[in-house]
Amino acid sequence: MTDTALTMERPGERRAALLLPLLAFGCAAAFVLSVAIGPVGLSLGEIVAAIAGTGHDETARNIVLDLRIPRSLMALAVGAGLGAGGAAMQGLFRNPLADPTLIGVSGGAALFAASFIVFGGAVHFIPEALRFYGMPGAAFIGAVTVVLLIKRLSQREGRTEVATMLLAGIAVNAVVMAGIGLLTFVATDAQLRTITFWNLGSLGGSGWRSALVVAPITAAMLALCLVSARALDAMMLGEREAHTLGFDVETAKRLLVIAVAGGVGAATAFTGMIVFVGIVAPHMVRIAIGPSHRRLVIGAALLGALLILLADVLCRIVIAPAELPIGVVTSLIGAPFFLGLLLKGRREGSVLL
Amino acid sequence: MNRRQFLGAGGAIALLGAAPRPLRAAVPARIVAAGGAMTEIVFALGEGKRLVAVDTTSLYPWKAVEPLPKIGYLRQLAAEGILSMHPDLILADVDAGPQDVLDQLGHMGARLAHFTAEHTAESVAPKIGFVGAAIDRKAEAEALATVFKADLARIDAEVAKIATHPSAVFLIGVGTTGLRGAGTGTAAADMIARAGASNAFGDVGGYKPASVEAMLAANPDFIIMMQQTVEEIGGIETVATLPVLAGLDAAKAKRIIAMDGNYLLSFGPRTAHAARDLAVALHPEAEIPALPPRAWTA
Amino acid sequence: MTAIIGPNGAGKSTLLDLIAGRTRLDRGEIAFGGVAIADWSPLDLARRRAFLPQNPEVAFQVRVRDLVALGRSPYHGTAGALVDAPAIETALKMTDAWHLRDRLYHRISGGERQRVQLARVIAQLWRPPQAEGPARCLMLDEPTASLDPGHRLAVMRLLRGLVEDGIGVVIALHDLNDAARFADAVVLMERGCIIGRGAPQSVLQAETLSAAYGAEAELLRAGDGRTTIVFR
Numbered sequence: 001m002t003d004t005a006l007t008m009e010r011p012g013e014r015r016a017a018l019l020l021p022l023l024a025f026g027c028a029a030a031f032v033l034s035v036a037i038g039p040v041g042l043s044l045g046e047i048v049a050a051i052a053g054t055g056h057d058e059t060a061r062n063i064v065l066d067l068r069i070p071r072s073l074m075a076l077a078v079g080a081g082l083g084a085g086g087a088a089m090q091g092l093f094r095n096p097l098a099d100p101t102l103i104g105v106s107g108g109a110a111l112f113a114a115s116f117i118v119f120g121g122a123v124h125f126i127p128e129a130l131r132f133y134g135m136p137g138a139a140f141i142g143a144v145t146v147v148l149l150i151k152r153l154s155q156r157e158g159r160t161e162v163a164t165m166l167l168a169g170i171a172v173n174a175v176v177m178a179g180i181g182l183l184t185f186v187a188t189d190a191q192l193r194t195i196t197f198w199n200l201g202s203l204g205g206s207g208w209r210s211a212l213v214v215a216p217i218t219a220a221m222l223a224l225c226l227v228s229a230r231a232l233d234a235m236m237l238g239e240r241e242a243h244t245l246g247f248d249v250e251t252a253k254r255l256l257v258i259a260v261a262g263g264v265g266a267a268t269a270f271t272g273m274i275v276f277v278g279i280v281a282p283h284m285v286r287i288a289i290g291p292s293h294r295r296l297v298i299g300a301a302l303l304g305a306l307l308i309l310l311a312d313v314l315c316r317i318v319i320a321p322a323e324l325p326i327g328v329v330t331s332l333i334g335a336p337f338f339l340g341l342l343l344k345g346r347r348e349g350s351v352l353l
Numbered sequence: 354m355n356r357r358q359f360l361g362a363g364g365a366i367a368l369l370g371a372a373p374r375p376l377r378a379a380v381p382a383r384i385v386a387a388g389g390a391m392t393e394i395v396f397a398l399g400e401g402k403r404l405v406a407v408d409t410t411s412l413y414p415w416k417a418v419e420p421l422p423k424i425g426y427l428r429q430l431a432a433e434g435i436l437s438m439h440p441d442l443i444l445a446d447v448d449a450g451p452q453d454v455l456d457q458l459g460h461m462g463a464r465l466a467h468f469t470a471e472h473t474a475e476s477v478a479p480k481i482g483f484v485g486a487a488i489d490r491k492a493e494a495e496a497l498a499t500v501f502k503a504d505l506a507r508i509d510a511e512v513a514k515i516a517t518h519p520s521a522v523f524l525i526g527v528g529t530t531g532l533r534g535a536g537t538g539t540a541a542a543d544m545i546a547r548a549g550a551s552n553a554f555g556d557v558g559g560y561k562p563a564s565v566e567a568m569l570a571a572n573p574d575f576i577i578m579m580q581q582t583v584e585e586i587g588g589i590e591t592v593a594t595l596p597v598l599a600g601l602d603a604a605k606a607k608r609i610i611a612m613d614g615n616y617l618l619s620f621g622p623r624t625a626h627a628a629r630d631l632a633v634a635l636h637p638e639a640e641i642p643a644l645p646p647r648a649w650t651a
Numbered sequence: 652m653t654a655i656i657g658p659n660g661a662g663k664s665t666l667l668d669l670i671a672g673r674t675r676l677d678r679g680e681i682a683f684g685g686v687a688i689a690d691w692s693p694l695d696l697a698r699r700r701a702f703l704p705q706n707p708e709v710a711f712q713v714r715v716r717d718l719v720a721l722g723r724s725p726y727h728g729t730a731g732a733l734v735d736a737p738a739i740e741t742a743l744k745m746t747d748a749w750h751l752r753d754r755l756y757h758r759i760s761g762g763e764r765q766r767v768q769l770a771r772v773i774a775q776l777w778r779p780p781q782a783e784g785p786a787r788c789l790m791l792d793e794p795t796a797s798l799d800p801g802h803r804l805a806v807m808r809l810l811r812g813l814v815e816d817g818i819g820v821v822i823a824l825h826d827l828n829d830a831a832r833f834a835d836a837v838v839l840m841e842r843g844c845i846i847g848r849g850a851p852q853s854v855l856q857a858e859t860l861s862a863a864y865g866a867e868a869e870l871l872r873a874g875d876g877r878t879t880i881v882f883r
Contacts, residue, residue: 038433039431039433039434039436039437040433040436059439059461059462059463062461063433063436063461067432067433067436067457068433095710096710185562187559192559205453205457207453207456207457233724234721234724236710236713236718236721237707237708237709237718237721238704240673240704244671244697245697245725245775246692246695246696246697246698246724286711286712290712291712291713292717316431316434319425321422321423321424321425322423322431323425323434325429
């Protein structure tokens with residue numbers, strides 16, 4: 001009963017079979033580039049020697065092992081988290097414009113991290129380690145709180161209405177903005193600077209300690225997104241249709257919310273607000289290989305990582321020895337590109353579907 | 354090529370390609386300065402030629418500083434950018450940051466000298482000593498600090514003789530978004546006090562937004578602004594007619610003082626002279642003798 | 652085949668949602684295969700009943716055959732997944748949408764979309780001919796609303812064919828003549844209540860319909876003996 005005309009291989013799958021390895025290779029190449037390129041001119045030999053431990057140049061070894069590799073790892077994790085988080089959120093909202101920033105996940109993380117900077121600074125007996133994990137911890141709690149709050153606001157008869165959720169996200173974002181505004185009145189100048197710096201987004205502070213917090217969280221988040229990928233596919237038809245197709249939609253949504261809040265919260269806490277990746281990466285991948293979420297989540301994670309790795313390399317070398325905030329680069333590259341997509345979509349009569 | 358061969362080849366290239374660099378010289382030959390005052394002190398101690406890069410707040414002496422590579426804004430430093438200058442000493446003033454990057458630099462084997470003290474005119478003499486010790490110019494630093502302290506003491510004495518204490522407000526931001534004033538604990542507040550005036554915006558701490566009404570209620574005798582801000586707006590005349598300021602007596606009487614921000618607020622060797630200039634502007638009727646020009650104020 | 656008929660807002664869709672287990676009951680109980688609908692696991696239920704909503708919406712651009720493939724979701728990881736490909740192909744051919752298989756769902760016409768959605772729910776219940784399995788039921792909410800007469804009749808005949816294959820069909824219908832012609836039983840609803848049920852000819856009486864629809868109904872007998880319902 002096999003008709004050769006209908007093998008299960010579809011155009012999306014064929015293209016995915018090409019694109020995903022290509023993206024993975026691109027990521028690996030960008031990672032190598034990110035380790036190889038920096039304001040300090042190191043030869044490939046010096047870098048390899050530093051990694052192999054055969055070099056005699058202590059500075060080179062420090063730069064490669066303690067600056068570039070953890071920073072590149074951070075870029076990889078943050079980019080993958082933002083890309084996959086965007087894909088999951090968009091599937092959840094059934095809207096290609098949905099973005100963790102949109103429903104206030106990033107905002108919640110921002111408000112809590114800012115509060116921690118301002119009020120945590122007043123408590124002097126907190127040990128240093130607690131301070132280090134405190135801010136991302138606060139950001140994570142902020143992200144989760146916002147998501148739970150929005151879920152509560154938008155739940156009716158045990159089901160979440162997406163339109164209400166989006167509106168609730170707008171309201172929460174407004175509260176977050178007001179909260180941060182209030183904090184700037186209470187904050188000392190030094191704290192204010194930290195908040196501002198943190199809002200610009202930068203990978204400059206990345207070390208092994210922070211990278212090793214973000215990377216496992218991102219990995220767990222990716223796993224949760226993949227587990228829920230088929231439910232996300234069915235949710236293209238609507239939440240009730242997905243339920244009618246036998247999916248435990250509420251559980252899938254809960255998992256996805258935890259995944260996105262965890263991933264985006266951790267990334268935001270250590271590197272600040274990096275905009276546009278969460279919306280551009282999934283969108284591009286969806287255009288290329290279709291909306292099947294198993295492939296989409298992987299593709300968006302890879303593309304997000306690729307974008308952040310490359311953007312960070314640019315940040316480091318464009319005005320070296322100074323550095324650009326990465327949010328500036330992602331916006332400068334992402335925004336025009338995204339506007340182009342919007343225009344193209346309008347011409348073809350389908351706005352971002 | 355298997356991994357072993359690959360790594361082995363890399364190691365060989367490294368050995369051929371780069372001789373190990375000596376990490377620390379006893380007398381630093383390559384200095385990176387983060388903070389305008391740090392740069393000024395290094396120049397005042399006659400060692401400006403050793404600076405290989407400075408931050409964007411290092412604006413004096415302009416001719417010597419201008420061609421140097423810039424490592425970015427004092428508060429947004431980048432570790433590898435600084436390391437790319439192969440410094441053997443990094444001088445960082447109080448406000449340098451972010452802390453993560455300073456921590457990274459501390460672990461990199463580069464010598465980081467981070468001056469931490471309250472950001473006031475009182476900190477200048479210790480700061481000079483700090484830099485002198487860091488660049489191995491202790492005697493010169495002691496001489497400079499002595500002269501500086503004497504200059505500052507003279508201004509303090511002159512200001513103490515003045516009976517009147519006008520009120521003044523330092524506005525760091527004057528724009529469509531409103532006013533931002535310098536409250537207590539700021540560098541500007543310290544200079545206002547030193548110049549014998551009271552801070553009309555002293556009820557709050559730090560640089561804070563100020564409402565137009567609160568400004569009217571405080572009604573300061575003088576408005577102090579950075580030269581750069583005044584020029585951006587279009588000169589004193591234009592500033593005086595800004596709607597947010599026009600109601601103030603100080604604006605009506607054109608009692609607006611424009612001073613170079615770096616000169617006034619960076620707390621370097623020129624601070625005594627800056628305090629004198631500000632005192633003269635705040636007390637036009639008083640006779641405050643000029644300080645003798647110094648090599649570092651030329 | 653049971654047709655649910657009634658004027659707009661009579662509660663046809665609500666009734667369908669309730670019996671499909673898509674909306675929770677406030678009171679009472681609905682059983683499917685002798686088991687309360689709330690006690691079914693969603694997955695088991697999904698292999699036995701499929702549902703086609705009135706205005707299906709699809710987020711994101713998806714290829715027709717990928718959309719139909721979603722109908723096979725309940726069989727993921729089971730032996731049923733082995734016949735995914737023939738199920739999708741048969742369903743698309745049954746609804747005359749096979750030629751659309753590689754088109755994007757958003758680029759085809761409204762009528763074509765309706766047929767593709769129908770193919771999706773048929774694929775959900777499809778099993779190879781003569782294969783054993785539990786009873787199946789297909790529920791559709793006005794599936795012929797946006798179809799031209801040719802395709803409308805084709806769809807009704809197709810549903811009739813499914814009934815012959817042993818699939819129960821519950822359908823909310825706007826067209827009373829289709830109900831009269833294809834249904835085995837008719838449920839007439841008005842303002843949330845069932846006001847008539849039984850064989851089409853017993854329910855579809857001029858007085859009952861006139862009262863329910865608020866317009867004078869008349870039954871015309873055509874030459875071939877069929878009745879046509881006309882509103883004056």
